[in-house]
Amino acid sequence: MAEQTTEHHNPHVEVPNEHIGIPGYLGVFAVLVLGTILTYYVALMDLDWIFPGANTLVALGIAFTKMTVVGLFFMHVRWSPRLVWMSAVGAFFWLTIMFAYTMQDYLTRGTGFFGH
Amino acid sequence: MSAHSHSDKFVYHEPGLQHQFDDMGQQEESVSLGMWLFLAQEIMFFGGLFTAYLVMRSKYPLAFASGSNHLDAFLGGANTLVLIVSSLTMALTVYYAQKGNRNMQVGLIVLTMLFGLTFLGIKAYEYTDKYNHGLVPMAGLNRRVKADSPASEHVGLVLPGETAVSASEAKPGAEPYVNPHGEFQWREYELVQHMMDKQRAEPNGHYLTLNEQLTYSTSPGSLVLDKDKFRDKVRIFFYIYFVMTGLHALHMIIGLGIMTWLLWMAFKGTFNAEYFSPVEMSGLYWHFVDIVWIFLFPLLYLLGRHYEHLGL
Amino acid sequence: METVGAIEAGSYGTAKLNYLNNGSTLKSWLLTKDHKRIAIMYLISVSAFFLMGGLYAAAIRLELLTPASDLFETGTYNKVFTQHGILMVFFFLIPSIPAVLGNFLIPIMIGAKDLALPRINLLSLYIYWVGGAITLWALMQGGVDTGWTFYTPYSTTFSNTYVLAVGVGIFINGFSSILTGVNFLVTIHTMRAPGMTWFRLPLFVWSHYAVSLIFVLGTPVVAITLLLVAIERVAHVGIFDPALGGDPILFQHMFWFYSHPAVYIMVLPGMGIVSELLANFARKRIFGYEFVAFSSIGIAVFGFLVWGHHMFVSGQSMYASLVFSFLTMVVAIPSAIKMFNWTATLYQGSISFDTPMLYGLAFMGLFLIGGFTGLYLGALGLDVHLTDTYFVIGHFHYVMVGGQVIAYLGGLHYWWPKMTGKMYSEFWGRVAAMLIFVGFNLTFFPQLILGYLGMPRRYAAYPPEFQVLNIFSTAGASVLGVGLTMPLFYFLHSLVKGKPAPDNPWLLPGLEWRTSSPPPTENFDTPPVVTWEIYDFGDESGLDLEAAKREAATVNA
Numbered sequence: 001m002a003e004q005t006t007e008h009h010n011p012h013v014e015v016p017n018e019h020i021g022i023p024g025y026l027g028v029f030a031v032l033v034l035g036t037i038l039t040y041y042v043a044l045m046d047l048d049w050i051f052p053g054a055n056t057l058v059a060l061g062i063a064f065t066k067m068t069v070v071g072l073f074f075m076h077v078r079w080s081p082r083l084v085w086m087s088a089v090g091a092f093f094w095l096t097i098m099f100a101y102t103m104q105d106y107l108t109r110g111t112g113f114f115g116h
Numbered sequence: 117m118s119a120h121s122h123s124d125k126f127v128y129h130e131p132g133l134q135h136q137f138d139d140m141g142q143q144e145e146s147v148s149l150g151m152w153l154f155l156a157q158e159i160m161f162f163g164g165l166f167t168a169y170l171v172m173r174s175k176y177p178l179a180f181a182s183g184s185n186h187l188d189a190f191l192g193g194a195n196t197l198v199l200i201v202s203s204l205t206m207a208l209t210v211y212y213a214q215k216g217n218r219n220m221q222v223g224l225i226v227l228t229m230l231f232g233l234t235f236l237g238i239k240a241y242e243y244t245d246k247y248n249h250g251l252v253p254m255a256g257l258n259r260r261v262k263a264d265s266p267a268s269e270h271v272g273l274v275l276p277g278e279t280a281v282s283a284s285e286a287k288p289g290a291e292p293y294v295n296p297h298g299e300f301q302w303r304e305y306e307l308v309q310h311m312m313d314k315q316r317a318e319p320n321g322h323y324l325t326l327n328e329q330l331t332y333s334t335s336p337g338s339l340v341l342d343k344d345k346f347r348d349k350v351r352i353f354f355y356i357y358f359v360m361t362g363l364h365a366l367h368m369i370i371g372l373g374i375m376t377w378l379l380w381m382a383f384k385g386t387f388n389a390e391y392f393s394p395v396e397m398s399g400l401y402w403h404f405v406d407i408v409w410i411f412l413f414p415l416l417y418l419l420g421r422h423y424e425h426l427g428l
Numbered sequence: 429m430e431t432v433g434a435i436e437a438g439s440y441g442t443a444k445l446n447y448l449n450n451g452s453t454l455k456s457w458l459l460t461k462d463h464k465r466i467a468i469m470y471l472i473s474v475s476a477f478f479l480m481g482g483l484y485a486a487a488i489r490l491e492l493l494t495p496a497s498d499l500f501e502t503g504t505y506n507k508v509f510t511q512h513g514i515l516m517v518f519f520f521l522i523p524s525i526p527a528v529l530g531n532f533l534i535p536i537m538i539g540a541k542d543l544a545l546p547r548i549n550l551l552s553l554y555i556y557w558v559g560g561a562i563t564l565w566a567l568m569q570g571g572v573d574t575g576w577t578f579y580t581p582y583s584t585t586f587s588n589t590y591v592l593a594v595g596v597g598i599f600i601n602g603f604s605s606i607l608t609g610v611n612f613l614v615t616i617h618t619m620r621a622p623g624m625t626w627f628r629l630p631l632f633v634w635s636h637y638a639v640s641l642i643f644v645l646g647t648p649v650v651a652i653t654l655l656l657v658a659i660e661r662v663a664h665v666g667i668f669d670p671a672l673g674g675d676p677i678l679f680q681h682m683f684w685f686y687s688h689p690a691v692y693i694m695v696l697p698g699m700g701i702v703s704e705l706l707a708n709f710a711r712k713r714i715f716g717y718e719f720v721a722f723s724s725i726g727i728a729v730f731g732f733l734v735w736g737h738h739m740f741v742s743g744q745s746m747y748a749s750l751v752f753s754f755l756t757m758v759v760a761i762p763s764a765i766k767m768f769n770w771t772a773t774l775y776q777g778s779i780s781f782d783t784p785m786l787y788g789l790a791f792m793g794l795f796l797i798g799g800f801t802g803l804y805l806g807a808l809g810l811d812v813h814l815t816d817t818y819f820v821i822g823h824f825h826y827v828m829v830g831g832q833v834i835a836y837l838g839g840l841h842y843w844w845p846k847m848t849g850k851m852y853s854e855f856w857g858r859v860a861a862m863l864i865f866v867g868f869n870l871t872f873f874p875q876l877i878l879g880y881l882g883m884p885r886r887y888a889a890y891p892p893e894f895q896v897l898n899i900f901s902t903a904g905a906s907v908l909g910v911g912l913t914m915p916l917f918y919f920l921h922s923l924v925k926g927k928p929a930p931d932n933p934w935l936l937p938g939l940e941w942r943t944s945s946p947p948p949t950e951n952f953d954t955p956p957v958v959t960w961e962i963y964d965f966g967d968e969s970g971l972d973l974e975a976a977k978r979e980a981a982t983v984n985a
Contacts, residue, residue, distance in 0.1 A: 351666070
């Protein structure tokens with residue numbers, strides 16, 4: 001069967017079981033702890049002098065980085081088949097659709113050419 | 117398997133291989149894809165709440181900032197760290213399950229569960245605090261204090277380690293806590309009052325959004341703060357806070373249930389280099405719950421925190 | 429379980445072990461992991477819900493026979509149409525084809541022994557039962573009157589009916605859909621037999637792949653939305669109440685983010701069945717296989733981008749309405765691709781008018797009307813006139829009943845010999861199909877006209893000048909009711925007295941016709957290896973037509 005359909009393979013047979021090993025896991029952990037501390041202290045600073053909403057952007061940027069690290073290494077997405085990538089990325093894409101098409105309503109209420 | 121027991125068309129080549137699969141590779145791929153699709157649906161499940169958050173925050177940014185500033189960001193951050201540690205122990209559990217090291221697995225699962233319980237403990241402490249300060253967005257679910265109660269009750273139950281949360285009550289001249297029917301209460305209008313004043317002084321400034329100018333004012337466009345209307349918006353923040361963190365906590369509790377089962381299986385020495393996918397799948401779930409919190413923490417606790425620089 | 433007993437009582441000569449006689453205790457059914465047995469249990473449950481929803485429909489049509497609201501009080505009428513909608517949408521239309529026919533056929537069609545996650549499959553059946561039981565309990569306690577859409581703030585603040593309980597029932601039921609979707613996606617990806625490449629998959633499987641995507645990505649959103657409604661009813665915070673700073677339109681966005689794609693859940697599987705019926709009964713390879721396959725995926729994806737067309741008059745911004753209106757026109761394209769390809773498939777085919785094919789052809793006509801009236805409603809200007817009129821009711825019944833129910837019946841007739849090993853009466857099958865077609869059009873075409881003339885939906889009373897068309901509609905509903913009841917009788921009759929079905933009664937090349945009727949528990953005696961192209965009616969299919977004909981003759985003798 002395996003030679004007929006290419007998807008029938010075991011990801012754990014082809015790649016070494018170690019993934020990134022214990023030092024790697026500890027490194028990821030360090031990144032996550034640093035990110036948490038960083039996001040806490042940056043939130044207390046007033047970054048509005050850069051542009052309004054800079055605090056939000058930084059906080060979300062750090063959160064996305066942390067999520068990516070957890071996903072890639074702790075959840076082994078880095079070594080997973082393409083389908084796993086697709087379901088992870090696809091779900092986020094769908095979430096973006098929901099955000100974008102909902103906000104396209106709220107952000108254009110009562111403004112612009114079609115305002116009233 | 118009972119329905120198939122008298123069918124002899126298949127043979128168990130390996131222990132743990134279910135009859136519908138040809139080999140362990142196919143089984144593991146199916147199970148892992150199934151788990152990831154389940155997580156995809158979880159993303160959309162929480163995504164609905166994130167959409168509600170996004171819409172409501174974009175409508176009432178100042179009310180959300182005021183609400184955020186009232187949460188204890190230090191405890192929220194501590195909880196983030198607790199979850200990250202539990203994620204590390206979970207990742208190591210999978211690592212040792214692959215190696216078939218039973219003792220390390222059992223130890224690490226116990227650690228993971230301890231950190232999960234710590235998280236829930238801190239969460240419960242925070243909820244208690246909201247209860248004491250009249251911040252639960254449902255009438256009757258807050259601590260009831262009558263106006264003629266003894267003075268000690270008006271201060272609120274001071275829990276050990278309680279800090280900035282009760283800042284308003286520590287201020288000289290602050291009104292005592294009176295809440296005979298256990299309703300939602302809000303007392304901090306300094307931030308919105310400050311912005312309202314600035315907006316009145318500079319009508320073309322961007323201190324309040326157009327929607328806020330309409331909805332926080334006594335009458336549309338008057339730019340005179342209506343405290344009741346502002347309180348309603350803060351209550352929506354706390355509603356979203358409770359639903360999001362509550363649903364997250366529910367996922368943690370389910371996770372602890374899974375961990376208990378996993379602990380028993382690992383204790384029996386079920387998992388080895390050939391068969392460890394239950395550990396891996398439980399790990400995926402646990403990490404996912406961690407990721408949800410990674411977003412909840414900044415969105416609920418941190419955004420708007422920089423207004424504290426105004427020194428109000 | 430009476431059905432099951434009947435099947436066994438009528439067992440015929442060959443004592444071959446199949447999924448139906450492989451264990452006959454109640455436990456062997458309730459704890460089975462066999463996708464075929466689970467499908468049969470779904471069939472019984474779904475039919476029960478269809479019957480209940482149908483009774484509510486009859487009540488609605490009876491009330492609308494006269495202009496005055498004389499059969500029900502207006503409040504009761506609100507409950508009647510709401511409960512008709514809830515039972516039909518959430519407990520019949522959504523699970524009907526995927527959970528019954530999809531569950532039964534997908535593993536067989538791809539040459540697998542079972543779904544990839546059989547225990548999850550059984551779990552989803554139980555979740556469906558629990559959700560259904562809670563909803564039925566709430567309906568018996570007094571019901572709900574919000575309309576199946578639960579629009580806020582009426583549902584959260586003003587309605588004093590059992591919104592909370594029904595909401596919880598639908599919330600739970602949603603997870604049944606999600607788990608079914610996950611199971612199908614995994615199965616189609618990992619369980620295909622050797623040689624069963626993606627472009628050899630029957631189009632029925634492709635459409636279920638698309639539906640499963642919607643199940644997984646859409647259903648959780650409506651679950652969380654109903655959860656918010658439920659909490660809001662208890663807590664009265666006002667997140668959906670404008671008087672307290674909330675936003676009722678937020679509910680509509682979240683609700684329609686799922687519920688518009690859900691409309692495609694309710695028609696895509698039907699399209700899959702019709703693709704099978706038209707190609708197989710015209711005995712011709714479907715025209716433009718790849719286009720039909722990818723248009724299913726296209727519908728699933730674009731279906732997520734058009735939900736705002738339900739909100740043109742709700743206070744959504746004009747810009748958003750424009751975008752949603754445009755995208756609504758875009759989603760018509762993949763549907764049109766399917767229609768054109770089906771038509772081209774029929775061209776020069778050797779068509780046989782067996783009962784399933786009658787349903788297939790009926791689908792094409794009815795879905796055409798349903799689709800075109802949808803374009804009227806998606807057009808931003810015209811929709812303002814048509815919103816909340818009987819035109820909308822006519823439109824979506826043409827898609828839901830004319831599409832999904834017709835296709836479901838077609839599929840049920842088509843695969844009935846395979847599922848039960850019995851042939852039904854072809855004569856009564858054709859009579860029922862014709863009655864349903866006539867009755868359906870007589871019921872719903874007048875509603876399109878009524879709506880265009882301005883008769884609003886959801887009212888028990890209406891101006892007297894609308895009465896003639898309403899009488900037509902009610903008369904049609906009676907014919908439709910008779911037509912829909914007939915299959916119940918001749919199907920049950922076939923279980924007891926029906927002729928045994930040959931393995932391949934229609935002489936077709938599909939994988940499901942290459943196993944016995946009914947199939948064994950493991951679906952195939954020897955694991956199949958696919959060497960032929962799908963819808964190949966020539967010699968290359970490796971199908972011994974003469975042998976199949978001989979077998980059919982022996983069985984009939």
